[in-house]
Amino acid sequence: MTSIVRDQWYVAAYGHEIPPRDGGGGTAFGRTICGEPISFWRTSGGEVTAMSDRCVHRRFPLSQAPSRLVEDTVVCGYHGFTYGADGVCVAVPGQTRVPRAARLRRYPVVELDGFVWVFIGDPDRADAGSVPRAPWLALEGWTTVCGREPLAARASLLVENLLDLSHETYLHSGHIGTPEVAETSITVDVDEQAGTLRVSRHMADAGCPPFYARSTGITGRITRWQDIEFTPPCLYRLHSRVAPVGVVPNADGGDPDGFHVKVVYAITPETETSTHDFWAVARDFALDDASVSAYLRESNRTVVLQDVTALGVLERVVASEPDGYQELSINIDTGSLAARRLIARLAGSATLASPPVASRR
Ligand code: FES
Ligand SMILES: [Fe+2]
Structure with missing residues (x-):
């Protein structure tokens, strides 16, 4: 199967x-x-x-x-x-x-x-007409850096990685992770009609990781919002907003003093156990600054490769347990589990090949 x-x-x-x-x-x-x-x-x-x-x-x-x-x-x-x-x-x-x-x-x-x-x-x-969109990648007012990495792991492992950003604190510390990411709870919202998933984490007062400090020039603590929008089975957008603590959007929704980044992943199976990991980072600031582009390209690629390495390890572990295995899920996994369910529904069945056995504690 x-x-x-x-x-x-x-x-x-x-x-x-x-x-x-x-x-x-x-x-x-x-x-x-x-x-x-x-x-x-x-x-x-x-x-x-x-x-x-x-x-x-x-x-x-x-x-x-x-x-x-x-x-x-x-x-x-x-x-x-x-x-x-x-x-x-x-x-x-x-x-x-x-x-x-x-x-x-x-x-x-x-x-x-x-x-x-x-x-x-x-x-x-x-x-x-049903192709999901990531308009910022080709839109005036945004500057994008992008790449593709080969991933020696099944696509579902990358989907679940991206839907649980608490791992930034551990796997990507020193790049995009700070303690507040893992400490802050998430809200998960499934639009059953549209078949899309939103996972949000809003940090009111957080450290500014190098990824944002070096690209925006912010020196102090930040308000950091992560709003994920996932269209199963393959298009992931992270709407990221950072701003110095105390800077809030205007009443009309304008946010001239906030910095906005769209992190887009297209997760395409190459085979059952390998994946094309397309990644792109679009920003609405420092549009013509080549040094910011170079930094974000290098930094995001480093982060992607940290995931590629970890997920390659995980693929080998999972493949060694073909008859199923026990997991233990907690609150941070709510988004990943919702994605699993939506993808299983798309597949027309409640289970996928080699389904992991999830339990909720
Ligand atoms: S012409 Fe294509 S394989 Fe012979
Ligand atoms: Fe990651």
């Missing part, structure tokens, strides 16, 4: 990873999403197209040189089967008749907010 939820949109790449076709040549971009090898390329009109990365002839990858793009086709590098942007084979070597079955599986694609989203599952169920 699979733990990957299908009939869902997943982030496959950043738009900038799939270059425009200046000159018409180049090689397709390949990435495995939910266990499916997919090749991506832009047509001469700039549209991203996604299709199986396995040639129907002998399965040579179309994203692998010497496979290459020629105008609006991709030519297999092994024997030359040639496919159009719709995945249909238009030429084969040594004969004029192209077998009718010679077509690649195509995937619905949407490019939005700097991400390339691909629909995994029954393409008839793909609704482009």
Whole structure:
């Protein structure tokens, strides 16, 4: 049984990873999403197209040189089967008749907010209007740094990591963690209709971790709000607001003296036990300050890699207990458990593969 939820949109790449076709040549971009090898390329009109990365002839990858793009086709590098942007084979070597079955599986694609989203599952169920949004990544008035790290762990471990930020105090101390994160209780709110989850932690008077002290210039203690918005199974936004203690938003909701950061994660299964960890940090201050961008990029990547290391360890532990295992959950886990439930519901069943046995004390 699979733990990957299908009939869902997943982030496959950043738009900038799939270059425009200046000159018409180049090689397709390949990435495995939910266990499916997919090749991506832009047509001469700039549209991203996604299709199986396995040639129907002998399965040579179309994203692998010497496979290459020629105008609006991709030519297999092994024997030359040639496919159009719709995945249909238009030429084969040594004969004029192209077998009718010679077509690649195509995937619905949407490019939005700097991400390339691909629909995994029954393409008839793909609704482009249901792609969750992270508008700040491509919005005027925000500056974004971003990256992607390979994670040798199942996606659910990253989802649950991100929904319980109390771990910042321990795993990320010296970067984004201070004692107040673990000490402050959370509120959890599930919108059953929309299928989204909110987890909030508001710290009235907290230490300012280096991540915010160095990027904002605040020297004293801060009010720190963490409002997580998660759209299962894969898009996570952390609305972070920091300000010197005593600085509050205006009555009209404006907050000119607060500093706002949107930390976005797209959590895309590569396989059952490996994950693409897309991360982005958008800010509404120091927009043109390259040193702040460089610092936030380096600092957030360091934090992501701390999670990657810890979750890699956890994956090995969990994989060694395939028949299930006992956990002990406490208040801090309320958000993670809600996410588990929503994802299980999306999967159309109450349980996922190798379900952890949770108990609440
Ligand atoms: S494997 Fe692609 S043409 Fe033979
Ligand atoms: Fe973390």
